[in-house]
Amino acid sequence: MHVEDILKKLVSFPVLGGQSNLAILEWIQSYIEGYGITTTLVPNQEGSKASLHCRIGPAVDGGSILSGHMDVVPVEGQDWHTDPFVLTDKGDGKLYGRGSCDMKGFLACCLAVLPEMVKATLTKPIYFAFSYDEEIGCLAAPELAEHINTFYTEKPKYALIGEPSLMQPIVGQKGIYIMKVTVEGSAGHSSRIRQEVSAVHEAARLILWLEDRMNRLVEAGHLDERFHPPHTSFHIGMVQGGVAPNVIADKAHFFVDIRTIPQDKLADLIAEFEAHCKIEEARLQKTFAGSRIRIEEDHPPVPPLDTTNDAEVVALIKSISCRQDVGTVAYAAEAGQFAEAGFQSVICGPGSIAQAHRANEFIAKDELQKGVEMLQKLVALSS
Incomplete structure (x- = not known):
């Protein structure tokens, strides 16, 4: 199948992060196994979702993993001019549809080049590693990467995560962690504030303390100019409390969104905040013994x-992407998780991240072709 035909099929599966992905998974699995390649599934506990991996080529060390996710973000409330789950060609050199760019375009490139991989006499294997629930916290990648580590007798060396980067090799990403902070006080008339x-x-x-801690990191020189902003950030995007203006909220x-530069250790930052909360809790309990401050993990951390x-x-991806400039991104992706599992990892894929998660998402046809050509070059280098 041509890459655009494959992409059209993939876009037609409206699998959002958090939902069962079995429909799109079964189609991909059937397609791959149609070329005589054995696939392995890594399901969740309920069996409602699964990641997939497979090997094309010999069972020898030093192979390359091609990784991407099968889920997409919602379209509700967005001003789409076409059906988001029907890949649409308007004749302007772009293909419109949810996930066309992020990141079913890369998956389509992998599947389109699969016949050439099978026909080639590979001396180094190429692996597919397709995950679920990336869009709600990169939830499946750690188990997928670890399963690859233990399932095969050989050891893959590289991991290419095909997030849209306009084919630029991306060597750095920020980590992300989201936590929920709950404060319990005492209800009363607003006149009793003391x-x-x-x-x-x-x-x-507590929110102001977190903002001040972010600023103190900057003042202490915790900077990485490869990123924008060039420091670890603390962002509070949701706050809820109280029942009326004249009632003291009990x-x-x-929610705190923490995005860490590589040099800052998330565990240290959390431990420092927890210590501060314990001091604050003890102070509050002098006024009301039932005061509590609780910190909960909203999503597992992404390194x-x-x-x-x-x-x-990096040299490998430069050679096959035809771009010599490397970059970094502030968004989270599964690359850090594959690197943590022991694979040399880089983000590189067709399309622009500027199109991701928005109405009328598209991937340019020439970008899609560049993705195909990149993987064709990988086949040649692996043969």
């Missing part, structure tokens, strides 16, 4: 990526 513990007031103090909570410019995988 006699009760306002959960909203305390939540505000409960409040907020940063920090591949050195002189790593072998």
Whole structure:
């Protein structure tokens, strides 16, 4: 099948992050196995979702993993001019549809080049590693990467994560962690503000402490100019608490989005915040003994990526992508997880991240072709 025909089929599966992906998975599995390649599934506990991996070529060390995710983000509330789950060619050199860019375009390139991989006399294997639930926190990749590590007798060396980068090799990404902070105080009349513990007031103090901690990291020189912003960031995007303007709130909570540069250790930052919260909790309990501050993990942490410019995988991706300039990104992706599993990892794929997650998402046809050509060059280098 031509790459555009494959992409059209993939886009037709409206599998959102968090939903069962079995429909698109079964189609991909059937397609791959149609070329005589055995696939392996890595399901979730309920069996409602699964990642897939397979090997094309000999069982020898030093192969390359091609990785991507099968899920997409919602379209509700967006001003789409076409059916988002019907790949649409308007004749302007672009293909419109949800996931066309992020990142079913790369999956289509992998599947389109599969026949050439099968026909080639590969001396180094090429692996597919397709995951689920990337869009809600990169949830499946750690188990997928570890399964590859233990399932095969040989050891893959490189991992190419095909997120849209306009074919630029991306050697760094920020890590991400989202936590929920809940404050419990004492309800009362607003005139008793000195006699009760306002959960909203305390939540505000904690939020300002986090902002100040971010600023102190910058002042202490915790900078990585490859990123924008060039430092670890703390962002509070959701705050909820209180029942009325004249009632002291006994409960409040907020979510913290932490995006770490590679040099900053997430565990240290969390431990410092937890220590501060314990001090604050003890202070609040002097006014109301039932005061509590609780910190919960909203999503498991996604580690940063920090591949050195002189790593072998960077030279490889430069040679097949035909771009010599490397970059970094502030968004989270599965590359850090594959690197943590022991694979030299780089992000590189067709399309622009500027098109991701928005209405009328598209991938340019010439970008899709560049993705195909990149993988064809990988086949040639692996033969």
